[in-house]
Amino acid sequence: MNLSGKLLIAMPGMGDPRFEHSVIFMCAHSDDGAMGLIVNKLAPGLTFGKLLKQLNIPASHDPVRDIPVHFGGPVEQVRGFVLHSADYDGEGSTLHVDDRFGMTATLDVLQAIARGDGPQSSILALGYAGWGPGQLEDEILGNGWLTCDAAPDLVFSGQDEMKWTRALGTLGVDPILLSSTAGRA
Numbered sequence: 001m002n003l004s005g006k007l008l009i010a011m012p013g014m015g016d017p018r019f020e021h022s023v024i025f026m027c028a029h030s031d032d033g034a035m036g037l038i039v040n041k042l043a044p045g046l047t048f049g050k051l052l053k054q055l056n057i058p059a060s061h062d063p064v065r066d067i068p069v070h071f072g073g074p075v076e077q078v079r080g081f082v083l084h085s086a087d088y089d090g091e092g093s094t095l096h097v098d099d100r101f102g103m104t105a106t107l108d109v110l111q112a113i114a115r116g117d118g119p120q121s122s123i124l125a126l127g128y129a130g131w132g133p134g135q136l137e138d139e140i141l142g143n144g145w146l147t148c149d150a151a152p153d154l155v156f157s158g159q160d161e162m163k164w165t166r167a168l169g170t171l172g173v174d175p176i177l178l179s180s181t182a183g184r185a
Contacts, residue, residue, distance in 0.1 A: 072125025
């Protein structure tokens with residue numbers, strides 16, 4: 001199973017409040033572990049403009065495109081990641097997830113966005129979600145997550161509060177019908 005380029009949808013009652021109602025874009029998944037970014041929870045009190053000022057990156061085009069800054073996950077919360085459309089390549093620093101998505105974790109992507117020539121679509125995430133070998137697979141088997149295809153309009157839309165419901169909808173699941181307890185037949 002390779003979930004790179006897919007979405008994880010947190011199930012009710014998964015047991016970790018940091019991931020409640022989370023939608024996670026999976027950037028990488030292999031036998032060595034997995035890494036993803038939460039795409040539906042904003043980082044409180046932080047804007048892209050504030051971040052540029054903190055990093056001393058000048059914005060040469062006005063107004064600077066308003067890019068959402070998300071809580072990407074509980075690991076390395078001071079480290080930034082930009083999940084973006086595949087039209088941007090950070091000259092060796094971009095992880096090409098698939099033909100629709102890339103992820104760059106270097107300042108060059110922020111500088112490009114500030115200049116107005118960055119990727120067409122993007123979100124910034126502080127921190128990430130990570131799993132050791134076999135850990136994510138165990139959580140999926142324990143009914144902690146559902147998986148679905150990642151559509152750019154769902155990932156990059158500004159309606160963060162609706163992404164969980166919309167992701168479930170791609171599977172034909174009504175969130176009202178979900179239970180926080182799992183069963184076995």
